[in-house]
Amino acid sequence: MIDQLPIINMIMFLVLALAIPFLRKVSFRLTLILGFVVLGLVTVSSVFILTDVMASGPILYRLGGHERLIGIELEVDLIAALISLFILGLALVIYIYSTGDATEGIEEREYARYYILFFILMFSLFGMVYANDLFNNYVFMEIMSITTCSIISIKRKKDTYTSAFRYVMLNEIGSLSFLFGVALLYMATGFTNITLLQQALSTLWPAYSANVIIALGFMLVGLGIKAAIFPFHIWLPDAHASAPSTSSAILSGIVIKIYLFVMIKVLFKVFGLRILDDLNISAALIAIGSLGMIFGSLFAIAQKDIKRLLGYSSIAQVGYIVLGIGLFSELGLAASVFHIFSHGMMKSALFLSVGIVVFQTKRRKIADFAGLGQQLPLSMGVFGIAALAMIGLPLTSGFISKLTLGVAALDHNQGYLIVIVILSSLLGVIYYLPILVSAFLKRIPEDAARPHLEKVPRPMIAAIVILALAIIVFGVFPNWILDIIEQAVATLGLPA
Amino acid sequence: MEDKIVKTITRIIIPFIQLYGIFIILHGHVSPGGGFSGGALIGTSLILLTLVFGIDKAKRKIPHNVSEIIESGGMMVFVAIGIVGLALGGNFLANIETGFPLGEPGTILSAGMIPLLMIAIGIKVASTMNSLFHLLIEGEIHEDN
């Protein structure tokens, strides 16, 4: 029975998404409750999957019982099980938040559409995490790019359309590049199944080196565009700035991270360490990651709009993850995966708390945050905790990921990388701290016009408080999760 | 368009296009074609209907809420057929293991559940193509809640 759970998870999301048009006519509340039930059920089954995978190795599942060579195969290994739980956790929090308010520009009658997109997005996310087949990864990527674009442009405003259009075009270039890479690998080996590809490539690599090199390049560029890795990041800030807060949280917290996870899959499960070492990919990834860390932060300093600032900060954080992957060591990869988790939580907390502030005050310029600390202690408090975690203050999850990354860099005899990590953190101080200082410490004169505040629905507050608690729990007791991550990373066959 | 020739020819030709589409859908497992291409053909005939007789008449034939139900329903049927395999102990979308009758190779009634899947896909694709065209020439979906 436990073998069937992965596909059951995906079917549940798909069926719910398809059922919403019918349910809406009955009652919208029912849709919300059912969505909650489905997310809960999937969480339970994912926990089962995780325990089973930890006990007895990866779950393999073949759709329709066809063989590997021609059929669709799902594989849930330990990393996939962990990542799917992470997606679910964040999705639950964002879902709770959006039941309070999906508005902020979305019209009332669009709610149902928003939830349809949300669940199809979840379906494709799970598909991408589970699929053990490069072509299916491509298909889920395309489903995902359409749904994410629609979630960005769900607000019927002018600028969302242009940013969504730019996003869809760049995404399409990215996914077609990925597909081209898949085609080149298929030409060399005749497989798209990841397990078979890995076996075939390790023997065929000297004979088909041109194919493999070009395929690797195309795939990395494609995934780089989709994950907003530094030179390909141009679509991200626009998309964030115009989208509703929940969409930004999904985009920055989950979607980008899944592309990075696919990158890990492609690098270590398809190509394998030998090819990567021969081509010296490590140095390239480290360079790209470091550039992203520095330039993302530099761009962020110049921003006036808070959401754009957060978008550029995401680019810098993606740089950390790429750097960790590029170290090609177990600890480095563990640091990356941990940072995927912790950045997902921190960025969602930032976006959602900013969302509450925008909801209450209807303002989003950084200058308008002055003195908001006294007026909105809770949401600005969560913002503060998340921002301090971004900077890397001890006792928060951000500190742990930076620490692990630094240790991994030292292990790798590349101590100069620590300088870059610290430099990027300092740049983070430059753009996050002024917001906090002016929000909490600046006194506004009594007679100054204060913005009119709207009442906040409770689910929104609950969501951001959960995130803030999670950030601190991850920061104080990191070993719970780090142990599992290290155990998971060990299956990829990297040097310790 | 107020051209009598165009209208008459369209009236004659649409059934044939649709028949050909149905043929392609039903023969998806024995000859080239399948749910998507056949559905696209039927969708084209519906688009032709819209082009010649105007969007109002086409909408009266297939209102928006009906096409919405068809689209969701088509996918639901697909998933349901897949779940049959799951429920009977095989994998999702299992065909032979589930005990679908395989029939005689080369005839329409063969290949187990594949014709059923093709029909579900075909209906969904036809309706989707039509409603996408309506959406593009109208701009907005007017939802009638």
Added chain:
Amino acid sequence: MGIVNVIIIVFLIVCAIAVARTRDLLSAVIIFSAYSLMMSVLWLLLKSPDVALTEAAVGAGITTILFVAVISRTRRYEK
């Protein structure tokens, strides 16, 4: 590979460049339709009749119609 194959490929490339260079969007779309049809012939030559059928119905049929619909709603000439 036969000479027909080469001719079709050359035709496809010429069409693609023409699509990129033509200022009149409607003409570009019509050229694109011819391109799709030729592509479906090529797929027939490469022994994938399934794909040829689908490409003929979708690439040459529906995509063209949708493009024309959008052009009729927006504007025809590129500046």
Added chain:
Amino acid sequence: MKIIESIMENINYVGAIALFLIGLHTVVTHRNLIKRVLGVNIMGTGVLLFFTSIGNVAGGEPPIFIPGSVPGIFVNPLPSVFILTGIVVVVSITVYSLSLVVRIHEAYGTIDQQEITEMIKEEEYHD
């Protein structure tokens, strides 16, 4: 001469790569939004053509089983399946971006990327 011969032998691969690059060039450099969507289509067909050429076998037959006949060498049917999926995906992306183009035209009155950028800049300036 040898080069020309090898190009002739691999004409499908060469053509596929050429189409991919032409499409990429159109998407990246063109100002007109509809042209960019056309570029994506060309790019897509380029990649799909590449896939078919891989599956093609010299002298093969279409992979259709006709009862009563003796099957010869079939071409690889798996790429056809990939391409069918790919066509579906490219069409849906096309339709989605076309609907965005219509919305953009409603909002800005133009479908020229440069004019839109100027308009956005002007709006930001007035803010």
